[in-house]
Amino acid sequence: MNQSLSFIRDLGKHREASVLAMLAAVAIYLSFASDYFLEPRNLLNVGRQASVVAIVALGQALVIIARGIDLSVGSVIGLSAVVGAVLMRDTGSETIGLVGGLATGLACGVVNGLLYTRFRINPFIATLGTLSIARGIALLMTGGIPVPFGGFAEFVGAGRIHNIPVSFLLMIVLAIIVHIFAVRTVTGREIYAIGDNPKASRLAGVNIHYIRLFVFALCGLLAGLGGLILAGNLASADPNLGMGYELDVIAAVILGGTALSGGRGSIIGVIIGALLMALLNNAFVLLGISAYWQVVTKGLVIIFAVGLDGLQRRGDDD
Amino acid sequence: MNQSLSFIRDLGKHREASVLAMLAAVAIYLSFASDYFLEPRNLLNVGRQASVVAIVALGQALVIIARGIDLSVGSVIGLSAVVGAVLMRDTGSETIGLVGGLATGLACGVVNGLLYTRFRINPFIATLGTLSIARGIALLMTGGIPVPFGGFAEFVGAGRIHNIPVSFLLMIVLAIIVHIFAVRTVTGREIYAIGDNPKASRLAGVNIHYIRLFVFALCGLLAGLGGLILAGNLASADPNLGMGYELDVIAAVILGGTALSGGRGSIIGVIIGALLMALLNNAFVLLGISAYWQVVTKGLVIIFAVGLDGLQRRGDDD
Amino acid sequence: MPAAAQAPEGGTVVAVENTKGPIKIAFLSFQNNPFWTPVTEGAKAANDYLSKFNATVDFVDLGDELSAEAVVAGIEGALAKNYSGIVVVPIFDGTARIINEATDEGVPVFNIIAEGAAPSKRLAFIGQDATSAGKQIGEYIARKMNGNGKLGVITGYFGATQHTQRMNGALGFLKANHPDIEIVGPFENKDKAESAYSLVQDMMTANPDLSMVYVTAGGPFGAAKAVKDLGLSGKVGVVGFDHTPDNMQYLKTGEMVGLLDQAPYQQALDSSVMLYNYLVAGTEPRSKIIPVAGKLLTPEDVQ
């Protein structure tokens, strides 16, 4: 068989390929349909809009690859933002605020991890519980009233370096780091191992408790960062910030080809998934698609993006 | 070992036992803390409030036992209600409205099932897609404006027979039917089998495509019924009806001891899970707990309910 | 008891003497964002005021997720607890049935803030009519835009009655009276400020000549922040609802050019007192629908 054909076949083997194809298709269509789409400024906007979902999805992807799931990310975003803002307001120190926000995310992640590893609570239920608890704490801390949040966080959330949004840059850098982490480090490889076959991994001497705790902690930390970016962007930390994000984040991960049953998935796929979702929202505005059709179109695109892959993979599973 | 001890041990083996214990604990606490809790009227209210989640969760449980997931139930509730109401309004026939609503739910379920079995789209993504599409269609049909919905549907949703809410009775009857179906019929047992090991089941002669299609169709149908009850109770079909229900429904299923990884789960557990969630909401109103503490408490109860089980089951998994 | 011959502060209704014995009023409301803070405070003020008349107003939290089911469950709970009367924020169409049920049981219900379109046997409704509020804002938009230009529209949830009415109230008025104003959208932001931010960014990309953004529900300050970050303060204005601190801040800096409120504190207080008066003296409220004119704040007001 000739070279180029086998290249395409190789690409086709990757589950993220069909979503990438969909992303390309939407982008190509948009570049014809709208004069504004290809403007660097617009492309960068799309990148920025994808960044929070993408950053949180990096952590979520590792959790899912390790056969877990973290439903609490949306609430952790809100709680971290609120803690960061309150600390900054009360201590007057930006550093304390930022560190406090990240530490909150990390702490939530660790709690999730411990509920799973120590108390053996199914992660779906454990994180459903912390989803509620974190949201409640954020509301209690603020009495439901948003807290102003500026300074460096605002730079991270809304600032630009050479016209490139800082949060977008952060997303790129983190994606590269997490990608390298997942593919090249021992812990990274062990994450895939325990997701594929937890029992065999444990018998081979992988510390599955430690790895599980680690992925949840990292996911919490990234959700905390996401919270700071989101609140920074708005210069205001609302206890309801991030509500419902879990579904967007998990959708980005699954769209990117990660298996909900663990063991498989790529970081590049996650970024593609997040970009596709941001691109769709951008397309609706650029093309001025009528209200209710936006909702229908979104569903259709998601199904098509993954459907391509499924059709090709016929008879593969079971 | 003596009889009664082994009975308790047997009970402890069932994953739903700890949630049942939690349900009992909350109920006992409430009967002391509030004079109104034990009034038949209040207990029946709790039953009615649990009914829609429980009925939809019956279908969801079978889907999850078969190793699928249906995120679209919330939107299907809304779409079925809207279709039912619009048909009733336009044809003037209650029967057409009710049948149309149920048929809509069934059709959505069949579409989900086909996306999974024929187009091999991961059910998480497929139903995330239909979640959006169904809601979009409901909005398009109504122009976003609620449609009045009365007659027999209102009786089902809000009526009482001998003071017992009809929807509660319906829940009980359906739970018994689905329970018997799951444990006693061939299809029911095959649902468990394909959730446990799809490949082995297929080779053993189970028609896994048919079973998968069936569970999604049934889940859609029950979501349709849930939509009619909900809209009937409110005497109005709002296109946003049922929004976000998917998480409540899935939570009830998982709380009731069904494994997200398939192959295991009980219908009784599902009902217990749904009742626990309704009881919590009732407790909040009866005890006048402030909104923010409600959110925290809910999370804590969910974690405790399942944590009891996890602690006892130490070292069981992997 | 010569306690109060005058209305409590922030309210407009005077309580009558209690000849009936203890009165228990349930006040059912939500809590999920700053909008509800004055509602809660109004209920608390009513309790303070009416406690002098041997009446209590219990604030019952319906939680942080607004839904018809939550309202129904709340009313059912209040009936189970034998309250004498209920003040509720029904919002949705689907709440009419349970309100009728309560009324038929002899427990009068007073609706505040927003109610569904379906008629019910409630004692009265005090609040802002969403459609006319939309129209009020539409008139203001037209004035600010001098009758032409592009207006971006962001709505909370497609299909949410109040959001739709506010939107259509404004858009209907503009289409009829100012056909030169071009509408961009509507787009859904699910009440999220961050989504409003992104939408404004994209709207400005596709419509560099946009001059006004109308946000019908949650998160208008996100739109204002986007305007600020794009360096378009003064060129593009945002109008929206509710005098929450987040929104007010941009009124001061000028990105927000109009904010309509619903006098929630007064609604909460007056409704409780009127319900009390009805319970002890049978005094019917002055009409079945008591409109509350929203106060439209502009940058000039806060300067």
Added chain:
Amino acid sequence: MYSKGATTAAGSKSVAGISSCGPLLRARGIAKSFAGNTVLHSVDLDLHAGEVVGLLGENGAGKSTLMHILSGGLHPDSGTIEMDGQPTQIGTVSDGIEAGISFVHQELSVIGALSIAENLHLGRMPTTKRGFVDFGRMRSEAGALLSRVGASGIDPRREAGTLRAGEQQLIEIAKAAGRNPRLLILDEPTSSLTPHEVEGFFAYVRAARAAGTAIIFITHRLEEVLSLCDRLVVLRNGAIVSERRPSETTRQQLITDMTGKPAIYEYRQRQLRETTLALSLRQVCDSDHLENISFDVREGEIMGLFGLVGAGRTELLEVIHGARPLASGEMALFGTPVRHRDPSAAVRNGIALVPEGRKTAGILPQHSVRENAAISSLRRFSGTLFSDRKGDVTRMEVYRHRLGIRMARDTQPISTLSGGNQQKVIFARALMADPRILLLDEPTHGVDVGAKSDLYEIMVREAERGLTVLIASSEVPEILALCDRVAILSKGRLAGILSREEMSEDRILTMAFKEH
């Protein structure tokens, strides 16, 4: 928990002279029961450095359980373990690894998503100075490890999930070898290996023995233990019944030790009735592997399918069973042309399959034994809507006796059965469906000698009653013992068919190599 008191005076009628110093590992009075069902009764076992001990026993005798206890995967109810003369607590698997014990489990457990090199280093991946995984070193070490166990042909960069069972087994062995263990436990490592692979594996075991490793080797193939081991220990019903030297014993003796009876199945000439054709294949091709396979099987015939690895036996059975699409060609059942789109259709038509790979394709791990056995025949016995649960109980009882399935209760999860007994349950599942044609893919994997001959008896008896059997096997003796004819596949093609009279080990193997 270890109760010191239970130590018995060493029941070591141990075969002397292997090692002059004390044993590497000394287990005394090991007992274990599951939910009241005693699986091991006070087992004593000594293991010496540089010794290969063959552990034999019927399915469910307790071999795997004993090994789990020695390696830290299970806690004994009582008994002590000493290493190098010191009492040790091997509480967890990692303790065992720490103490130098490597365990190759009976069930395959490679990580399909990782590369072979990664699998071999799981739990101990080497890193570079900068903290990244040292893939270069890992690959070269993996290459060395693979050639140590005789699998030098495998590219260590391949994803482990793409390997066939035998190769995965070699990976598991190489993984254990890579830890340079002092005690190496091999639980049925050869059941899915080809004869060639077995040779390479033996070479590794001999080398490891020479290097001073103590090795426990569990298998149901008696020739293997007789040629490889220094000492043979037979476990029956959870107790050690004999310890022998290979040079001083025979197959028959070992079988008697294991089962308590000497009988073993021998082929009996039988008269095939001239009857209808049960199955005929004409020019059958699948999408990538099989090419133009044509042959007929008569009703009541036991037809063997032999071939080297990759010959396409599994694929052919899958095509007949409907699990794999028939790309071209024709197939007829009892004269009627059929085309199965799905195994459910095949099962309805009276074709049952015992698949290869009981863990992935056979068992329903969370289901009870009874449910597992009943799953194929649910539709057959359900009169109306409801399934025949009472019937399941009685049928299970029948097959439990016929196949000698060893279990405490038929409601226990199948995953708590020993490997061989799980295989018998899968067999029972196929028989319960009362098929007209029975497809068997390596059906006696992990089944002990005694049970194997029982299964052969049953197959022959069923065949006499008209059941048609198509059995794919890698074991020539099995083919010779059982089959009326054998079809030999080679690289997806039919290399020929041998009748009973023409069959011999030589001819079968020659034909299997035809296309190579």
